[in-house]
Amino acid sequence: MSRILTMGEIMLRLSTSNDCRLSEAKQLQVNYGGAEANVAISLANFNHQVSFASKVPNNPLGNAAKKHLHRFGVSTEFLLFGGARLGSYYLENGVGERSSSVIYDRAHSSFTEMERLEWSMDELFHDVELFHVSGITPALSAGWATMTHHLMKEAKKRQVKISFDINYRGKLWSYPEAGKVLATLLPYVDYCSAGKLDAINLLGIEEHELDDLSSYYEQINKIYPNIEVFYSTLRVINSTSDHTLVGTIWSNGSLYRSKKHYLAPIIDRVGGGDAFSAGTLHGILSKCDFDYTVSFATAAAALKHTIYGDCNQFSIEEVEEFMNRQDQRIIR
Amino acid sequence: MSRILTMGEIMLRLSTSNDCRLSEAKQLQVNYGGAEANVAISLANFNHQVSFASKVPNNPLGNAAKKHLHRFGVSTEFLLFGGARLGSYYLENGVGERSSSVIYDRAHSSFTEMERLEWSMDELFHDVELFHVSGITPALSAGWATMTHHLMKEAKKRQVKISFDINYRGKLWSYPEAGKVLATLLPYVDYCSAGKLDAINLLGIEEHELDDLSSYYEQINKIYPNIEVFYSTLRVINSTSDHTLVGTIWSNGSLYRSKKHYLAPIIDRVGGGDAFSAGTLHGILSKCDFDYTVSFATAAAALKHTIYGDCNQFSIEEVEEFMNRQDQRIIR
Amino acid sequence: MSRILTMGEIMLRLSTSNDCRLSEAKQLQVNYGGAEANVAISLANFNHQVSFASKVPNNPLGNAAKKHLHRFGVSTEFLLFGGARLGSYYLENGVGERSSSVIYDRAHSSFTEMERLEWSMDELFHDVELFHVSGITPALSAGWATMTHHLMKEAKKRQVKISFDINYRGKLWSYPEAGKVLATLLPYVDYCSAGKLDAINLLGIEEHELDDLSSYYEQINKIYPNIEVFYSTLRVINSTSDHTLVGTIWSNGSLYRSKKHYLAPIIDRVGGGDAFSAGTLHGILSKCDFDYTVSFATAAAALKHTIYGDCNQFSIEEVEEFMNRQDQRIIR
Amino acid sequence: MSRILTMGEIMLRLSTSNDCRLSEAKQLQVNYGGAEANVAISLANFNHQVSFASKVPNNPLGNAAKKHLHRFGVSTEFLLFGGARLGSYYLENGVGERSSSVIYDRAHSSFTEMERLEWSMDELFHDVELFHVSGITPALSAGWATMTHHLMKEAKKRQVKISFDINYRGKLWSYPEAGKVLATLLPYVDYCSAGKLDAINLLGIEEHELDDLSSYYEQINKIYPNIEVFYSTLRVINSTSDHTLVGTIWSNGSLYRSKKHYLAPIIDRVGGGDAFSAGTLHGILSKCDFDYTVSFATAAAALKHTIYGDCNQFSIEEVEEFMNRQDQRIIR
Amino acid sequence: MSRILTMGEIMLRLSTSNDCRLSEAKQLQVNYGGAEANVAISLANFNHQVSFASKVPNNPLGNAAKKHLHRFGVSTEFLLFGGARLGSYYLENGVGERSSSVIYDRAHSSFTEMERLEWSMDELFHDVELFHVSGITPALSAGWATMTHHLMKEAKKRQVKISFDINYRGKLWSYPEAGKVLATLLPYVDYCSAGKLDAINLLGIEEHELDDLSSYYEQINKIYPNIEVFYSTLRVINSTSDHTLVGTIWSNGSLYRSKKHYLAPIIDRVGGGDAFSAGTLHGILSKCDFDYTVSFATAAAALKHTIYGDCNQFSIEEVEEFMNRQDQRIIR
Amino acid sequence: MSRILTMGEIMLRLSTSNDCRLSEAKQLQVNYGGAEANVAISLANFNHQVSFASKVPNNPLGNAAKKHLHRFGVSTEFLLFGGARLGSYYLENGVGERSSSVIYDRAHSSFTEMERLEWSMDELFHDVELFHVSGITPALSAGWATMTHHLMKEAKKRQVKISFDINYRGKLWSYPEAGKVLATLLPYVDYCSAGKLDAINLLGIEEHELDDLSSYYEQINKIYPNIEVFYSTLRVINSTSDHTLVGTIWSNGSLYRSKKHYLAPIIDRVGGGDAFSAGTLHGILSKCDFDYTVSFATAAAALKHTIYGDCNQFSIEEVEEFMNRQDQRIIR
Numbered sequence A, B, C, D, E, F: 001m002s003r004i005l006t007m008g009e010i011m012l013r014l015s016t017s018n019d020c021r022l023s024e025a026k027q028l029q030v031n032y033g034g035a036e037a038n039v040a041i042s043l044a045n046f047n048h049q050v051s052f053a054s055k056v057p058n059n060p061l062g063n064a065a066k067k068h069l070h071r072f073g074v075s076t077e078f079l080l081f082g083g084a085r086l087g088s089y090y091l092e093n094g095v096g097e098r099s100s101s102v103i104y105d106r107a108h109s110s111f112t113e114m115e116r117l118e119w120s121m122d123e124l125f126h127d128v129e130l131f132h133v134s135g136i137t138p139a140l141s142a143g144w145a146t147m148t149h150h151l152m153k154e155a156k157k158r159q160v161k162i163s164f165d166i167n168y169r170g171k172l173w174s175y176p177e178a179g180k181v182l183a184t185l186l187p188y189v190d191y192c193s194a195g196k197l198d199a200i201n202l203l204g205i206e207e208h209e210l211d212d213l214s215s216y217y218e219q220i221n222k223i224y225p226n227i228e229v230f231y232s233t234l235r236v237i238n239s240t241s242d243h244t245l246v247g248t249i250w251s252n253g254s255l256y257r258s259k260k261h262y263l264a265p266i267i268d269r270v271g272g273g274d275a276f277s278a279g280t281l282h283g284i285l286s287k288c289d290f291d292y293t294v295s296f297a298t299a300a301a302a303l304k305h306t307i308y309g310d311c312n313q314f315s316i317e318e319v320e321e322f323m324n325r326q327d328q329r330i331i332r
Helices: A035-045 A060-071 A142-157 A175-188 A196-202 A213-223 A272-285 A290-304 A316-324 B035-045 B060-071 B121-125 B142-157 B175-188 B196-202 B213-223 B272-285 B290-304 B316-324 C035-045 C060-071 C142-157 C175-188 C196-202 C213-223 C272-285 C290-304 C316-324 D035-045 D060-071 D142-157 D175-188 D196-202 D213-223 D272-285 D290-304 D316-324 E035-045 E060-071 E142-157 E175-188 E196-201 E213-223 E272-285 E290-304 E316-324 F035-045 F060-071 F142-157 F175-188 F196-202 F213-223 F272-285 F290-304 F316-324
Strands: A003-007 A011-015 A027-033 A050-056 A079-081 A088-092 A101-105 A128-134 A161-165 A191-193 A229-239 A242-251 A254-257 A261-263 B003-007 B011-015 B027-033 B050-056 B079-081 B088-092 B101-105 B128-134 B161-165 B191-193 B229-239 B242-251 B254-257 B261-263 C003-007 C011-015 C027-033 C050-056 C079-081 C088-092 C101-105 C128-134 C161-165 C191-193 C229-239 C242-251 C254-257 C261-263 D003-007 D011-015 D027-033 D050-056 D079-081 D088-092 D101-105 D128-134 D161-165 D191-193 D229-239 D242-251 D254-257 D261-263 E003-007 E011-015 E027-033 E050-056 E079-081 E088-092 E101-105 E128-134 E161-165 E191-193 E229-239 E242-251 E254-257 E261-263 F003-007 F011-015 F027-033 F050-056 F079-081 F088-092 F101-105 F128-134 F161-165 F191-193 F229-239 F242-251 F254-257 F261-263
Touching (some): A003 A035, A011 A060, A027 A035, A027 A060, A035 A050, A035 A060, A035 A128, A088 F060, A128 A272, A161 A175, A191 A272, A196 A213, A213 A254, A229 A290, A242 A290, A261 A290, A272 A290, A290 A316, B011 B060, B027 B035, B027 B060, B035 B050, B050 B060, B060 D060, B060 E088, B121 B128, B121 B142, B128 B272, B142 B175, B161 B272, B175 B196, B213 B229, B213 B242, B213 B254, B229 B272, B254 B290, C003 C035, C027 C060, C035 C060, C050 C060, C060 C079, C060 D088, C088 D060, C128 C272, C142 C161, C161 C272, C175 C196, C196 C213, C213 C229, C229 C272, C229 C290, C242 C290, C254 C290, C272 C290, D003 D035, D027 D060, D060 D079, D142 D161, D161 D175, D161 D272, D191 D272, D213 D242, D229 D272, D242 D272, D254 D290, D272 D290, D290 D316, E003 E035, E027 E060, E035 E060, E035 E128, E128 E142, E128 E272, E142 E175, E161 E175, E161 E272, E213 E229, E213 E242, E242 E272, E242 E290, E254 E290, F011 F060, F027 F035, F027 F060, F035 F050, F035 F060, F035 F272, F060 F079, F142 F161, F161 F272, F175 F196, F191 F272, F213 F242, F254 F290, F272 F290, F290 F316
Parallel strands (some): A003 A128, A191 A229, B003 B050, B003 B128, B128 B161, C003 C050, C011 C088, C128 C161, C161 C191, C191 C229, D003 D128, D161 D191, E003 E128, E050 E079, E161 E191, F003 F128, F011 F088, F050 F079, F161 F191, F191 F229
Antiparallel strands (some): A011 A027, A027 F027, A242 A261, B011 B027, B088 B101, B229 B242, B242 B261, C011 C027, C088 C101, C242 C261, D011 D027, D229 D242, E242 E254, E242 E261, F011 F027, F229 F242, F242 F261
């Protein structure tokens, strides 16, 4: 059976309850996550064989990250131990009109400070069908921009499909910096998570008519005809606690949309996009049709918002039961 | 002063907070409840003298169930101690689009395994004015279907009024099984909680025009002219966290409706129907008019949704203060 | 640099979580607050030099109140230690249709039982630019009605500006009692927080056309031409968990209104008005224009509702960032 | 079946965990208790029919006190509702060398402010076999000193046995004040809990040879020959967390001692004496011999120290199982 | 690399904090464990490849048990899903003189109700070096007594070493019942955990001189010369919170003893024996000498008592660091 | 009134409860502390005017550190805001035989990365009577070794007394590194906290007879005759939960010893030495005799071990009440 490989940083997240400011908190909730680790866990929940490659310190926090991945069945064969520290971030959870805010404390982490790819490429990609990485990884350092490019080249050499989630983070790099790196990566990408703002801000597509998402994808696709699938969510933010979410998948000139999900109240917004990515990749790998896939992926993303923690914890059966439900009656 | 008797199973409920899946929970909230126990407690809060008859194991969990009833002033004179275990269930509390779900672990409980009525009928019904039981009790076993029938007969012999809440649970029996047993019980019932779906699925009434609830009750009433009062709630489920609730009482050809309550956010949905039942029975026993009764009962049910735990904890004065409030301003 | 002085009672607040009744609570959250203490803390957060004058018992609870003020940088030079007890109150937090309710246990407190002003007036008002007090203080006792009047006279003698928040509490005094005392105080007031109901119930203004707030202020202003600024919030209470809030400032014939804030869900409603008062006073002291001031003050009040505890904890920069935000996206 | 009556104040206790000072506590544990209420609950656990007479405010805290008593099966027929407030106290739990400390906030409570006995004496003592009260009750006010005396007279008129626990509290009255009142009460007492220090400080017995407890009892007995039984515990305090406890009962010239219990670590020391009192009274009422009784009562007291809260929660069977255990092996 | 296989029941454990009785608990801590599962996890922590074979229901609790095993790297290839329920037990944690107590609710579990071995023996024992099972498994039912025997025969056929921990549980079977079954199993056992009481009560060895443990082992060894190693702990129980522990290993006529560990305070006593078993098996499999092995295994058992939960969580390095420490100074 | 100045790093401490390993923790307790900050807070509790100089990032964590200092009345006039991050450390709290362990994550902090003293020396030392710093500060970087030296020179220039706590941390520097730097600092020191091991390992004093602490101090004193007072604690570690503590002060050839304190159980060992330092400095500044001072300081240190968090929270009165107590009886 072929495998999925995701690579990126896994961090310690320390978060407040939503009624308390970080500066007043007497205790913090502990969680471990990162874009690619979250995708790995979701895909493992969907019965795929998944490895997560990263580097964490050889201390209890690195060990905790490993156990978190193990818990959900993600292989840590390519999780390296070493370096100085586990990247961390503080999440002050907002509510209503007050936004959530993040304080990164991820500099000098074991993963960020990696200067070379410490794995054998042959072992890393052995039997791998799909490689998924997000735009956070190349944003971490100049080295990681180069290493991400190198990984994609190595993957492609081995006929591995590549999924890339642009996942732009303004605290890590600027639009021009990101745009330059993305231009080196997108030629390798098969499945790309990007939205209208990514198109305009990072890929140089000119802004035009509202919500005509397809035309943006078409224009990107002209530049990067290798991209088979674009996937993204349209999120309307009524308040920190109340969003609506519609998923979209574009492929071969057609745009598929999920129904609209009402996310209210939101328990934890972090990782919603990763859940959607995993749902989309599950559909693609399982050769489901795009109507099903976009519905499944958006349902998975909607469910993610209802539980605490970065990573989605629902099985295929649970996501499907949720997709098919008429109402929220208790079954008893 | 005459008494009220309710009978049924009381269970240990172990529930998650609404941000955490059961499989990830590190701690569970403990509660004790069951349809008839909940009604007993509400009625005791409304100053009635109430006994709850059941059987629990002679261990700390059985003891805890007894203390829970005592706390609210319910008599446990007819609570038997013995048998193997306290039935329990796990409640994974949902939120927003994610439903709550229940895992029953109630098989082989002390109550379910009862094979005969271990009380003296004369003592049990001594001075009893009203006997209340729900459809969960006859659903537990063939023995309990028969015993419920026997209890109703014994009650009727002694001029005890009978309240019966159909309370259909799909995890306990099928429509045809339930329908067959209900046909043996309904001839004894004076006050019956039933809704449109019960009429159609269980009592063989043909479906017709939307929401014409009266006509369903009239048809049931033709079959069971002994039923003086039908009571029920109309619940619109916008999401797990957001319902509206309207209470109805039908009697003698007239339908009485409460105002619409907006339940958002819902803290705990379990026991909402039992709170309505208790409110209705309180109105009937206190000889209040039906307009007041349906308003009071629905107000009680609405309040129940705002607190954690199965059982309602509001007094007559508190329910009435709530009914008469103009807004939710803090009084200070 | 000149100082702000606020004076009043600081109390221990013991509150339930919003899913639990007070009579069932196994633990209570601890907080310290009071109208004038809350205003003091907010103003200290806005970089003003603030003293809070009061009296607390010389025990761990009095000490905790002092530490609470210190934490936010409020001077306790004029916080006296002595007397019998710290006033306290119990807050049963409501949710949805269920209101929050307060049980006061503030009688016989160190502050309430004060029979004379134990400070030197010269020291108390030394270098003070603004004195703020609420209508709760004169409501505590006949002595405090007189002492409040005396304090205002002493302040005015020294050219100290006076801010007064009517803050009517029906559990402390009746409309006629309050009206009589207010009539002795208002001639000294420069900035007055009052609403339409205060005008009608306490100041003898006749009720007229809906929401024509300006005309009420104009009428009060005719009686008390010394009042330069009226400030108030218009709160629409959809449920305990869901309000809208608009702030207003009236000055010199013009009414300034903030945009409408949607407060849902509300984490803690107590202290919302105090946050607005502090925001208004900050604007006045900083010589901001009224459009900015009313926006700033209402934004501060809106933020207050999103955190637990009586006192607002946001800095000028944080309130302004909030005012200028387009949506509630996480910044990362 | 005859009843037991206890009377006294029941208070709200707010306590810290033992790692946190009261002035730093963010939450407080809630408990309800008082010497006589604790004895009532223990005796109800031992299957006696017990009433607790007191007065509490008609608010959620008074209601919570009632529910607490109900939970353990104590009758509240003679619990009056009215007055201003529930007495409360704050308990800062110590550990190791740091003592626990109590801040009383019990002045002006509904019970303390009672000026006359609001019960019918005939109803109160109807069918009562034993009346138990502690020295805290007459210490509360001059009125309560008189009323306690009156109650004892009324009890004795009706052949009710009287148990009295001297329970001296230095924060409530001085030795001379207490001594004077005790002299009016002891002539009515049948069973008296008193220790050597009580004899010396309150009853005017001259201090003599160490630990010759019998001789003190003999001297008191000469003055009050009506006292049939003295009961007391000898507690050696190694640290706040580590005590040893030996129980003693004196009757008719003989002193009975329990084995020594090692209380380490102590979970909650409050109520240990009340548990011993209840155990002793249970033995006397059940006509057990004094060797058994002193062992039972001390075992009950030892168990009390291992659980949180004022009141003991163990049944006769559990206390006996504890008395007869060889070691602390888990039974499984 | 060869594998270890353990088999048995994994249960949901619901436990109280040590200051609260089960009947008063408002929440319960959730843990998953069982003798053989605990051994599996400890061995996985010691870098062995371990599988745990069992059967759990296909519901969130079964899923949670699986995730618990995954977290520590135990393979669940042979964990079957099906049957009615997960066995559970309630643990009321004691303290000081009060014992911990267990209420089993394990009847009718998916594992207990198994009637045949649903695995292929060839797959189950493929590449297995060691099979470990405890006496709890054959105690569950007559079927499991037979199936355990069958498993041992199948293991032996394939040259798999067998470790057996007698682990007598009086709540599951009587001495004679156990003795009869053990007689069928011990002929297959290579490494046996048994103590003096097991020898006397179960294996028919006559009691003789105190603490001469070797002679008991010698006598058992005469009957079952196949047993190469006996391992056991000598536990002195000073109180629930305070034990001492010495480990022993007997082999080939020699008895090896660890130093004495002082366990005070004990955080969680459950699983201490399993940690010792795992430590012993680790030493044997790693071909360490018995002096090291008994020290290592007892150190692991001592560490287990300092953390909450059934399963030990320490690595080889951590156990060794603990063995070699001079004192408990913080390293910083 | 003259002031005290302390300077050093203040860190975020994230700690587990003592029953849970860091890698399993779902939440962490939040605290702020550091050797010099802890001393500052203790001295402020003893009514001294204290400033703490340091640098923290301009984010919620830096703000929280400031609020923590404010809470206890420490001036933050010299607390700079800037730099990248707040140093942090993780504390896995041990129990019994299991040690506590610390994972530092303090590299690259705002304070450590300081390259020059950003304060005006004149302002910093204005009116300062005593400057206290620990050996952790010069250990942070070569720059800080130089800057500490510079600060001492500047202090001495202004007749400021200098207190220095050697506080050797093996994770920050080696013995030779430390020894070299100490040699540059000790010539400025008036009051020095050092123990026998410091003398031997860092100051080159030869080891000799056990416990003859005076002779070590005499030898150091010969080299550094400027040191007027040596202060230290002798700690016997029976287990992580159980220590004994004796304080010592040496001055002018005489050694003063406190009584022995029994610390069992220990709630939080971190900051015990800082509490002793603060107690000693309080005695010196208040011109108390050394017998009182060593008793006071050791009592303060003993109390520190009974509460959670780095900083001691007891007033002079509370420490003295503790010193003078006969036993741990509750006062009530």
